[in-house]
Amino acid sequence: MPDTLRRILPALLLALSGGAMAQQLGEPICGNPFQNHYGPYDYRMTSAEQRAIVERVHFTPTVENLLGGNTSMGPGGDLSYTLDVYPNHHRALMAMMKLALREKRARPSESSRTIECWFDRGERYAADDPMVKIIHGLYLIGTRQPAQARTKLDEARALAPADANALYNLGLAYFDLKEYERALESAHGAYARGFPLPGLRDKLQRAGQWRPAVETTGVN
Secondary structure (H helix, E strand, O other), X not given: OOXXXXXXXXXXXXXXXXXXXXXXXXXXXXXXXXXXXXXXXXHHHOOHHXXXXXXXXXXXXXXXXXXXXXXXXXXXXXXXXXXXXXXXXHHHHHHHHHHHHXXXXXXXXXXXXXXXXXXXXXXXXXXXXXXXXXXXXXXXHHOOOHHHHHHHXXXXXXXXXXXXXXXXXXXXXXXXXXXXXHHHHHHHHHHHOOOOOOHHHHHHHHOOXXXXXXXXXXXX
């Protein structure tokens, strides 16, 4: 073995062990994200009492609005604790996304992971949860990655053909991408299922893109 290669090989192997080599072994690039002292749990499947064990300490309105931490960890630390227990906690994930965008940092202050790893963790833990993908799409829009955002939103769309809340948020995201036909289709789907907020319809109206849904009847 040449002397040069002998000298650099240990460092090369060390670098590979945390990146490409780990991927070859089938390990996620963000490490094993599901080893936690409490949980993790699917947020959608837990009771209000179970959620309160974490939320009353680590996900207070002060934390959610990024006004400060409820503990000595700061908002990024409290959000990390919440997401460690509930990888698909929609509001906590949204708050972490906002913190990353506000700070323009891949790893928000006091966060134990990068924002992409929080998304990776949430999507792998709750692969059937469209809202995690929608929030990821919103982050990609906010960081000016429209092609990646569209891909992520299309994945969410495939999971949420009948979820009014997901359809509404999809519509908002598609509107930000100026994909008005998809935004309109999502709006019609959400409102047909009783979604109460008029914001998406108002956005489409102001942009001159709103049309009432066409009622169809069966043909004998």
